Amino acid sequence: MPxxxxxxxxxxxSHLAAVPPAQIRAFDEEISAVPGLVKLTLGEPDxxxxxxxxxxxxxxxxxxxxxxxxxxxxxxxxxAISKYLKQSRHxxxxxxTEIVVTIGATEAVTATTFAMLNPGDKVxxxxxxxxxxxxxxxxxxxxPIKVNTADDGFLLSAERLEEVLAKEGPAxxxxxxxxxxxxxxxxxxxxxxxxxxxxxxxxxxxxIVDEIYSSLMYDQPFHxxxxxxxxxxxxxxxxxxxxxxxxxxxxxxxxxxxxxxxMSKMHSFMVTCPNDTAQAAAIEALENGDDDPQKxxxxxxxxxxxxxxxxxxMGFEIALPDGAFYIFAKIPAxxxxxxxxxxxxxxxxxxxxxxxxxxxxxxxxxYIRLSYAAADSAIDTVIERLQNFMNNLG
Numbered sequence: 331m332p333x334x335x336x337x338x339x340x341x342x343x344s345h346l347a348a349v350p351p352a353q354i355r356a357f358d359e360e361i362s363a364v365p366g367l368v369k370l371t372l373g374e375p376d377x378x379x380x381x382x383x384x385x386x387x388x389x390x391x392x393x394x395x396x397x398x399x400x401x402x403x404x405x406x407x408x409x410a411i412s413k414y415l416k417q418s419r420h421x422x423x424x425x426x427t428e429i430v431v432t433i434g435a436t437e438a439v440t441a442t443t444f445a446m447l448n449p450g451d452k453v454x455x456x457x458x459x460x461x462x463x464x465x466x467x468x469x470x471x472x473x474p475i476k477v478n479t480a481d482d483g484f485l486l487s488a489e490r491l492e493e494v495l496a497k498e499g500p501a502x503x504x505x506x507x508x509x510x511x512x513x514x515x516x517x518x519x520x521x522x523x524x525x526x527x528x529x530x531x532x533x534x535x536x537x538i539v540d541e542i543y544s545s546l547m548y549d550q551p552f553h554x555x556x557x558x559x560x561x562x563x564x565x566x567x568x569x570x571x572x573x574x575x576x577x578x579x580x581x582x583x584x585x586x587x588x589x590x591x592x593m594s595k596m597h598s599f600m601v602t603c604p605n606d607t608a609q610a611a612a613i614e615a616l617e618n619g620d621d622d623p624q625k626x627x628x629x630x631x632x633x634x635x636x637x638x639x640x641x642x643x644m645g646f647e648i649a650l651p652d653g654a655f656y657i658f659a660k661i662p663a664x665x666x667x668x669x670x671x672x673x674x675x676x677x678x679x680x681x682x683x684x685x686x687x688x689x690x691x692x693x694x695x696x697y698i699r700l701s702y703a704a705a706d707s708a709i710d711t712v713i714e715r716l717q718n719f720m721n722n723l724g
Contacts, residue, residue, distance in 0.1 A: 349465045353689035357670075361677040368711050369683035370700040373512060373655065375574040376708075377629075379611070380622045383573060386614035390607040399606055401598040403431025403582070407609045410616035411582050418544075418552075421560045427587040430594045431604045431612075435542045435581040438566040440466045441600060442538055442583060445593040446564075447472040452498050453538075454505040456486035457691030458658070460512045460540070464691065467506075475502070480693035484514040484649055484658070488525035495533055504536035507555065510543040513690050513699040514658040515634075515651020520553040527558040536589075537563045542581075543654040545572040545623035548631045550652060561586060564593075571654075572623040573615045578608040630655050633702040633709050640713045644720045655703040658687065660696060662723060667696035680719035682712050 358371045378384075402408065408425035416422050423429050432438040439462070447453065449471030455463050457476045467474040477494055479486055486507070495502055507526075510517040518526070530537050537555050544552045544567060556563040568581030583593055615622065637657055638648050647660040661672045669686040676682050676698075687697030702709060 345469055345471070349468065353461050354685055357673070357685055357689065358683070361674070361683050364677050364681060364683070366681045367677060367683050368681060368708050368715070370702065370704055370708070370712055371683045371685050373571070373701050373703060374576055375571065375626065375655075375703045376705045377574040377626055379574050379578075380615070380619055382618060383575070383611045383615045383622075387578075387607050387611040390610035395606045395610060397606065399603045399609060401603045402429070402594055403604050404606075404609045404613070407431055407613050407616075408582075410613050411584065414616050415556075415565070415584055419554045419557050419565070421556055421584075423584040424587065428584055428590050430583045430590060430597055431609065432568075432581040432583060432597060433601050433604060434570060434579040435540060435566050435568045436462060437579075437597070437601060438568070438581040438583045439463065439538070439540065441593050441597040442564055442566065443467050443470050443472070445589070445596040446536060446538075447503060450501060451503045452501045454486075454491070454494055454498070454502060455691070456505075456507065458484065458511075458513050458687060458694035458697070459506075459691055460508060461689050461691065463506055463508075463540075472503070473501075476691050478692040484511065484516045484693070485518060485522065486526070487522070488529050491526060491529050495529070495535075502533070502535055504538050505530060506538045506540070508540040508542075510547060510552075510651065510653030512543070512654055513656050513685070513687070513694070513697075514649060515654045515656050516649060517547065517550070517652040518553065519550065523553050523555050523558060527555060530555075530562060531559055535562070539563055539565055541565060541567045543571050546627050546630060546655065547653040548627070548634065548651070552653070556584070564589060569612050569615055572626075573619055574626065575608075575611065575615065578605075578611055580604065580608050580612040629706075630702065633704075633706065637700065637702050637709055637713065641716065644717060655701055657700040657702060658697050659700065661687075661698055662720070664723075665696075669694070669696055669698055673698055676716075676719065680715045682715050682719070 408429045412425045447470040451472040556565045564585040570576040665672045673686040684698040687694035
């Protein structure tokens with residue numbers, strides 16, 4: 331086993347060295363060795379990829395579809411994305427110049443921030459938020475401005491955005507929004523987005539919107555900021571959640587051509603091009619898989635209602651999710667805001683795996699996130715174990 335020469339030990343990217351490891355994955359790995367653990371930790375759909383999508387992937391392999399694709403992705407896939415966004419967001423994106431296929435939404439976020447930001451810039455991120463947003467901004471030399479929304483129903487209001495913009499000044503180049511939100515499941519009404527769009531337009535900043543959970547809305551229709559403000563919005567999404575294709579790693583970015591040309595350059599430096607077989611599956615999902623997310627959504631709604639109802643009866647405070655597949659619950663009062671201690675105790679004593687809320691930034695302290703993208707049997711077991719744990723909590 332080679333050991334790094336001592337003289338090279340400090341030869342690293344100092345920005346990267348200052349960034350902590352991904353906390354969600356780190357805690358999941360920490361508790362995974364607990365015997366008999368039932369995990370509701372990761373946003374991993376338990377459903378199989380739809381058969382017609384798998385068959386498209388198999389056909390791709392059989393046809394030796396194994397060469398470099400265009401860097402932006404296959405034109406047929408970009409056309410399918412364009413058609414989907416025209417139908418769902420009522421905005422036409424040119425497949426040639428305004429859409430890039432990425433390696434999941436995570437690469438989409440990173441390529442977008444590196445194409446957009448310079449050292450000293452600022453990006454407003456309402457928190458709690460998916461933790462990978464923070465390093466995606468800070469590694470560019472820009473500063474993530476974390477805005478705690480816990481006292482505002484976990485949503486960023488137009489008034490709050492105005493306040494933060496006034497405080498942070500002209501260095502703010504963008505606001506990064508995720509809706510439905512990971513970890514809270516909260517989303518915005520059309521009126522709330524209209525108010526936000528007005529502020530964003532007046533201040534001439536970008537809106538980076540991560541809409542990866544947009545097909546999983548339960549009790550209200552989904553609305554997109556891209557519909558209201560397409561000339562300032564960079565739309566990010568993908569197939570991971572809508573079609574249970576997390577391992578296929580297919581995401582995309584859509585936006586004005588002038589920005590996409592820069593983002594596409596960054597994307598090509600990072601990954602060269604997306605995978606042929608995954609793209610073939612994505613084409614099939616978009617062209618013939620409109621019903622697939624509806625089947626998943628029905629099951630997720632039932633799981634949400636079952637888990638939320640049971641946890642409320644146990645004494646947990648929960649903001650009912652509008653979409654996605656997460657419960658964000660306040661921990662028992664005797665733990666204060668030490669969600670890490672509570673999550674560890676839950677893992678070792680109740681054999682239930684969750685993610686501590688502090689992983690999601692300010693406003694997440696004192697909460698835990700549970701993913702109900704797990705089998706019904708796992709949800710039932712977790713409810714039973716949680717009930718016993720809470721009954722015995724002194």
